[in-house]
Amino acid sequence: MRGRFGVHGGQYVPETLMSELGQLAEAYEHYRGDPGFTTELDSLLAEYAGRPSRLWFAANLTADLGGAKVYLKREDLNHTGSHKINNVLGQCLLAKRLGKTRVIAETGAGQHGVATATAAALLGLECEIFMGLEDTERQALNVYRMELLGATVHPVTSGTQTLKDAVNETMREWTRRVADTHYVLGSVMGPHPFPTMVRDFQSVIGREARAQILEAEGELPAAVLACVGGGSNAIGIFHPFLADEGVALIGCEAAGRGIDTYETAATIATGSLGVFHGMKSYFCQDDHGQIAPVYSISAGLDYPGIGPEHAYLHDTGRATYVPVTDAEAVDAFEYLARTEGVIAAIESAHAIAHARKLVPTLDAADSVIICLSGRGDKDVAAIARYRGHTVKED
Amino acid sequence: MGPQRIRQAFTDKAFIAFITGGDPTLDDTRRYINLLARLGVGLVEIGLPFSDPIAEGPIIQAASQRALASGTTPEAIFDLVNTLRQDDALTIPLAIMTYLNPLHHYGYDAWFARANAVGLDAVIIPDLPFEEHDEVRAVASHHNVALISMVAPTTMQAERRSSSLDMPRPKQWLTSEARSTSSDRIRRIAQKAEGFIYLVSSLGVTGVRSEITTDLAAIVAEIRAVTDTPVAVGFGISTPAQVAVVSKQADGVIVGSAIVRLIAEGGGRADPAIEEYVRSMIDAL
Incomplete structure (x- = not known):
């Protein structure tokens, strides 16, 4: 159909x-x-948006995490600062x-x-x-x-x-x-x-990343990670790797204050099958099929559903979806800035947060790619507020 | 009863009224529906409130929020209909207007079985277009609940708008199948229609409009070419003058936002306002 x-x-x-x-x-x-x-x-x-975006070998991150080699797909360097x-x-x-x-x-x-x-x-x-x-x-x-x-x-x-x-x-x-x-x-x-x-317009991310990692490492990565709200940067980087069965595809959802609370936006973890916004997929909803109010520190992931292809990749087991809390994302946001000199979008920081758990469990010969979907300038004030600081922008 | 009972609404020109179930309370809704029936309304559409009604304008959006805030659930709406049929002996056809997700969540078979058991005749689902009707068509039919089909101005406008807006629209990419959509699509929808056909009067969401510019007669003619299923026109109709014009072109008119607005203003005391307004509208048929 x-x-x-x-x-x-x-x-x-x-x-x-x-x-x-x-x-x-x-x-x-x-x-x-x-x-x-x-x-x-x-x-x-190429000429306006600045593609191809770089695949940056994050040597400091790799040394600090002590496991697989970490590569960042730098969508944050595109014109307008995101994928x-x-x-x-x-x-x-x-x-x-x-x-x-x-x-x-x-x-x-x-x-x-x-x-x-x-x-x-x-x-x-x-x-x-x-x-x-x-x-x-x-x-x-x-x-x-x-x-x-x-x-x-x-x-x-x-x-x-x-x-x-x-x-x-x-x-x-x-x-x-x-x-x-x-x-x-x-x-x-x-x-x-x-x-x-x-998906097709975003798949340029994965096509480039696949060629770049093969160029750099001579082999495919063990895992590809990306944050997921609706899921466009994730599907964009996942899709060209779908046929590469040895490559784990991991989507990082916004768990907000935790998947055991109502203040979450983790659809795969807490949602159920439904029909909304023109599609059948998984949605956060209440006992009567009303769409649930969701919460995440990240406005870009603060969405009660997930794209239908992600729902399908979850059903088939080809991709895995993990929840990441606000606290973990903010820690990762700060960690990446300090360690690698990159201020990532709070959305992308959700993928960094999961990488911090995953990478140390992998072999040093392996590599992982994290999609850095956007830059974090827009989030600096919110992170400061989260930490109890006051930043005056004017 | 389903499709058969709906026919009774269209023996003459039908005035179809929409109100949101549970706005402001289910007791008020019960009283208002009985009032509408006494006034000669041919069919009542009861809105089963949904959190995110994408086809509704601000008036019905707000009513949905009030109804949800008062605790209106799908089960409570079924109980309301059961009360109307059993205790109030209401005989006019009743339809539910809602979005697909509450039905999906309830379970289609269970929902339609319960709908039939309490005496509902039809369901109108604005986010379930013809191409997706298979989602519920068989189960609705099994439980004798009419699945109402909607037709919109754009259903047959696909080929016309480039000329009407004087806009260059390169068409070389259109396949022959897409090129023939306009009237074919209306006919496909009309051929499978049950109960009545809901003709959306104009572009946009529900609400009150001062003017309706769609060539309704042309669309009705396309429908008439393949079916005698009654056609009722909704979206934007709020004045007796509009009723007079539209009821000449179709078999019925559907009025929602204008009635819901009276309830927004009058709360549980909107009875006299509804009575006066609906009488004036029915007189204009």
């Missing part, structure tokens, strides 16, 4: 969007194999081919919103971003950044006022105005064709 990963995926959206999704899927199928399109996208990724640019350049180019003049997007931490606003500015598209009110306060600088790029930012006041509600409101806006508007969905979630299309 179209757009399915096992039982997961599908197109669970209002009828108003079905024709649009059908055309989008058709267009994507056409353009993914169109040399004019792929050449233009590859050129933008999100890979997907938005692809989708915005596609939107132009579709004759769209306007793009809309949800954002949690603001990274996807900033990336979308950036691509829209570059490609001459009108841009409106929907962001939970709570997130606009947590990430005020990113709001201003998007405005500098010419985007309009709409604070979302419904529901829990975070990423989930931003997605709701962006979908509602798309049903209001669909003819000239493309919804640049930011993760491998939502209705078909988004989980497939976003």
